[in-house]
Amino acid sequence: MKKILVLFVALSLILLLAACGKKAAKVEPVKKGPVVEKVEEPTTLVEKPILSEEEIYQQKTIEELNKYQILKMINFDFDKYQVREDMKSIIQANANWILKFSAVQILIEGHCDERGTIEYNIALGEKRAEAAKNYLASLGVNAAKIKIVSYGKSKPLVQGVDEATYFQNRRAEFVITKK
Amino acid sequence: MKIKLTILVAFVFFISGQLSSQEEITIRIKEGMPMIPVALPDFQFTETSLPNNEIKNMIYETLWKDLEFSRVFKLVPREHYSYISRFNANAINFKDWASIQANILISGQLEVAADERIIFSLKVYEVNSARFIFGRNYGGKKDLGRMIAHKVADEMMKHFGEKPLFTSKIVYVSETGSDKEIYIMDYDGFRPTRITFNNYIDMLPSWSANNEKIIYTAYRRLNPDLYIFDIYSGKTELLSSGGVNYAADWSPSADQIVYTSSKNGNTEIYLKDMKTGQDKRLTFNPAIDTSPCWSPNGREIAFTSQRNGTPQIYVMDAEGSNIRRITTEGSYHDSPAWSPDGMRIAYVSRIEGRFDIYVFNLKSNDISKLTENAGRNENPSWSPDGRHLVFSSNRSGKYQLYLVDYDGRNIRQITSAGENKMPKWQKLLK
Numbered sequence: 021m022k023k024i025l026v027l028f029v030a031l032s033l034i035l036l037l038a039a040c041g042k043k044a045a046k047v048e049p050v051k052k053g054p055v056v057e058k059v060e061e062p063t064t065l066v067e068k069p070i071l072s073e074e075e076i077y078q079q080k081t082i083e084e085l086n087k088y089q090i091l092k093m094i095n096f097d098f099d100k101y102q103v104r105e106d107m108k109s110i111i112q113a114n115a116n117w118i119l120k121f122s123a124v125q126i127l128i129e130g131h132c133d134e135r136g137t138i139e140y141n142i143a144l145g146e147k148r149a150e151a152a153k154n155y156l157a158s159l160g161v162n163a164a165k166i167k168i169v170s171y172g173k174s175k176p177l178v179q180g181v182d183e184a185t186y187f188q189n190r191r192a193e194f195v196i197t198k199k
Numbered sequence: 200m201k202i203k204l205t206i207l208v209a210f211v212f213f214i215s216g217q218l219s220s221q222e223e224i225t226i227r228i229k230e231g232m233p234m235i236p237v238a239l240p241d242f243q244f245t246e247t248s249l250p251n252n253e254i255k256n257m258i259y260e261t262l263w264k265d266l267e268f269s270r271v272f273k274l275v276p277r278e279h280y281s282y283i284s285r286f287n288a289n290a291i292n293f294k295d296w297a298s299i300q301a302n303i304l305i306s307g308q309l310e311v312a313a314d315e316r317i318i319f320s321l322k323v324y325e326v327n328s329a330r331f332i333f334g335r336n337y338g339g340k341k342d343l344g345r346m347i348a349h350k351v352a353d354e355m356m357k358h359f360g361e362k363p364l365f366t367s368k369i370v371y372v373s374e375t376g377s378d379k380e381i382y383i384m385d386y387d388g389f390r391p392t393r394i395t396f397n398n399y400i401d402m403l404p405s406w407s408a409n410n411e412k413i414i415y416t417a418y419r420r421l422n423p424d425l426y427i428f429d430i431y432s433g434k435t436e437l438l439s440s441g442g443v444n445y446a447a448d449w450s451p452s453a454d455q456i457v458y459t460s461s462k463n464g465n466t467e468i469y470l471k472d473m474k475t476g477q478d479k480r481l482t483f484n485p486a487i488d489t490s491p492c493w494s495p496n497g498r499e500i501a502f503t504s505q506r507n508g509t510p511q512i513y514v515m516d517a518e519g520s521n522i523r524r525i526t527t528e529g530s531y532h533d534s535p536a537w538s539p540d541g542m543r544i545a546y547v548s549r550i551e552g553r554f555d556i557y558v559f560n561l562k563s564n565d566i567s568k569l570t571e572n573a574g575r576n577e578n579p580s581w582s583p584d585g586r587h588l589v590f591s592s593n594r595s596g597k598y599q600l601y602l603v604d605y606d607g608r609n610i611r612q613i614t615s616a617g618e619n620k621m622p623k624w625q626k627l628l629k
Contacts, residue, residue, distance in 0.1 A: 135549070136533075137490075137547050147487060169418075
């Protein structure tokens with residue numbers, strides 16, 4: 021009986037060891053992510069006021085309005101001066117804004133990318149500015165409030181030699197001159 | 200075997216040479232006149248002169264470069280002078296100079312005074328007949344040494360029945376930072392003088408017929424307008440109003456200019472009488488019309504128009520009638536410049552994104568290409584004698600001005616500071 025007990029104990033010990041061995045092999049190191057400290061802005065009672073279009077118009081100077089591009093610019097296709105379909109909504113938004121403030125007068129600047137001659141680009145920039153003006157006028161903006169000027173390729177917005185750069189430079193900018 | 204192989208290689212080179220020359224669009228214009236061989240021995244000081252070699256070499260080198268540039272004279276290489284006895288202005292051995300193939304001999308004597316005023320004495324001989332042809336004395340301050348050399352070179356041109364050009368100037372726009380101002384310089388790029396001092400964009404300057412005024416466009420009132428600057432009085436006058444106004448060209452035969460304006464809504468070409476100020480519209484077309492340029496006899500005007508979809512070069516009579524299309528191939532041409540002999544129109548073409556200078560021969564309808572594989576090349580303008588052109592190119596990374604001969608040879612950079620564009624060579628010197 022004693023022998024059996026010893027055998028049993030020894031057997032169960034072996035089994036236990038074997039089980040332990042198996043378990044040890046299975047254990048993997050726990051991967052811990054970096055400690056992230058949660059940062060939250062302290063809530064204050066003062067909330068930034070959201071200005072209405074009217075308030076922006078009243079409070080900002082002409083320079084600030086132009087700087088923040090209240091009126092968005094549009095871009096053109098290579099060698100072309102027709103207003104692109106996808107640019108019409110931008111002109112519509114510009115028209116809505118101008119129509120809201122009757123004192124506003126604007127200057128549309130036509131620009132070209134560098135892949136043209138100086139002389140032809142001045143004419144092309146003029147045509148682009150004119151196309152933008154005509155579209156604005158068709159939306160109800162008084163044409164007498166719109167002046168145009170062409171800079172040809174003398175004032176590129178960005179420098180570079182790829183299509184993305186050229187696209188950005190082929191543009192008409194809507195500059196507020198009076199409010 | 201070795202010889203055979205060499206012949207074969209030579210043959211292959213010959214064939215490939217043939218092929219590449221066939222592919223080239225360049226057609227060399229041959230001028231019938233052979234160049235006149237000239238010898239230019241070192242100048243000598245007078246007995247009373249200060250031995251100022253700096254001034255002497257400046258005049259000598261400037262004259263040498265002028266004559267070399269002329270395409271009228273051919274300089275006998277300097278190393279050949281060492282084969283013969285040393286030049287002596289008081290006892291010229293013409294047989295020696297004939298032996299090294301010189302037809303004309305230029306003798307120069309320099310007097311540099313203590314106050315550095317200089318007197319340069321020129322004597323020109325015909326070698327074969329041992330004959331004195333002409334001579335002249337030039338005096339001035341030492342910093343006018345280059346001018347003296349240019350005057351001598353012009354005198355040589357006139358004497359041999361050619362038009363003078365070495366004292367001619369080039370007007371252009373120079374950019375340093377965001378500033379674009381107008382400058383005038385000698386034809387070879389030396390002695391630049393700034394003539395506008397404002398912070399507006401100044402551009403596309405050109406000369407009046409008498410070379411005394413510069414007409415240019417400035418964005419002075421938020422609008423590109425034409426202004427006239429009088430070089431001698433320093434006065435500036437406003438010439439246009441409304442719309443863009445640019446690319447003015449002064450008539451060679453009358454007190455008139457042609458220019459581009461959009462004052463009536465579309466870019467059209469106008470002719471302005473400079474005495475009365477009256478404008479006459481020459482083009483009537485909803486397309487872009489621009490870049491007008493007079494023929495040298497003042498009867499016709501070359502211009503760019505997009506009336507058939509793409510910018511092409513056209514010619515019309517000075518009244519605006521009889522419009523003919525000049526460029527028939529390609530989809531982008533501009534900046535026409537009519538040669539002083541009336542035979543050729545230089546212009547810029549954009550082909551596959553490249554901008555190069557081409558010359559169209561109005562008699563033969565041949566087209567030759569003056570620039571190739573080197574950046575963007577723009578705004579050609581002819582020299583007063585029609586043998587050379589100045590143009591701008593960004594081949595070095597920045598825009599600089601270059602000279603090139605009528606046949607595409609001898610391209611030479613003449614500016615290097617900042618960026619330089621829109622050159623216009625002075626009109627024929629009186």
